[in-house]
Amino acid sequence: MSQDAGQERRRFFRIDDEVAISYRVISNDEMTKADGLKRNEVEPASLANELEKMNEISRIHFRHVEKESPEVARYFSFIESKINLLAHHIIMGTDELFVKTIQPVNISASGVSFSVNNALNAGDTVEIKFILTPSLTSIKTLSRVISCEPEGDQFKVAVEYSQLSDEDRDLLIRHIVKKQMNDMREQSD
Numbered sequence: 001m002s003q004d005a006g007q008e009r010r011r012f013f014r015i016d017d018e019v020a021i022s023y024r025v026i027s028n029d030e031m032t033k034a035d036g037l038k039r040n041e042v043e044p045a046s047l048a049n050e051l052e053k054m055n056e057i058s059r060i061h062f063r064h065v066e067k068e069s070p071e072v073a074r075y076f077s078f079i080e081s082k083i084n085l086l087a088h089h090i091i092m093g094t095d096e097l098f099v100k101t102i103q104p105v106n107i108s109a110s111g112v113s114f115s116v117n118n119a120l121n122a123g124d125t126v127e128i129k130f131i132l133t134p135s136l137t138s139i140k141t142l143s144r145v146i147s148c149e150p151e152g153d154q155f156k157v158a159v160e161y162s163q164l165s166d167e168d169r170d171l172l173i174r175h176i177v178k179k180q181m182n183d184m185r186e187q188s189d
Contacts, residue, residue, distance in 0.1 A: 120155070143159035146158045
């Protein structure tokens with residue numbers, strides 16, 4: 001790993017979190033055929049991702065409405081909560097990844113480490129899909145295995161994202177900042 005890559009990885013905050021995560025090793029042939037398996041060409045953004053982006057935009061407008069008319073703001077907040085509740089139930093009921101694979105991870109905007117049952121080789125390319133909670137934001141990326149060390153009867157693998165869209169990186173950074181703020185609030189209570 002180059003020194004620049006090491007510095008890049010450390011530019012981002014790392015947090016311990018629990019996410020639904022799955023991975024699969026990508027062969028060189030598959031990489032060549034799929035031209036890197038670019039997410040945006042393969043599948044549309046998830047409902048949760050789109051809602052999260054809309055929520056970020058609406059929060060700005062919500063603050064203005066809240067100043068001018070607190071009652072209207074409460075009503076909008078209630079409607080937004082109903083929409084989010086419906087979306088969460090739809091996503092949780094249809095995404096098997098969420099139901100089956102929640103596990104602790106250490107995550108940043110440049111990579112993630114998590115436990116696997118079988119050893120991976122440093123340099124392997126893996127396709128990773130994870131779902132962040134509570135927003136249920138779904139992120140899919142190609143990553144390069146940096147390390148894989150034995151940990152009990154499993155292995156702790158660390159990967160660096162090699163293909164992560166700017167949009168997904170922004171969603172991931174917002175998630176990490178929110179999680180840090182929530183953790184700090186819980187510690188101070």
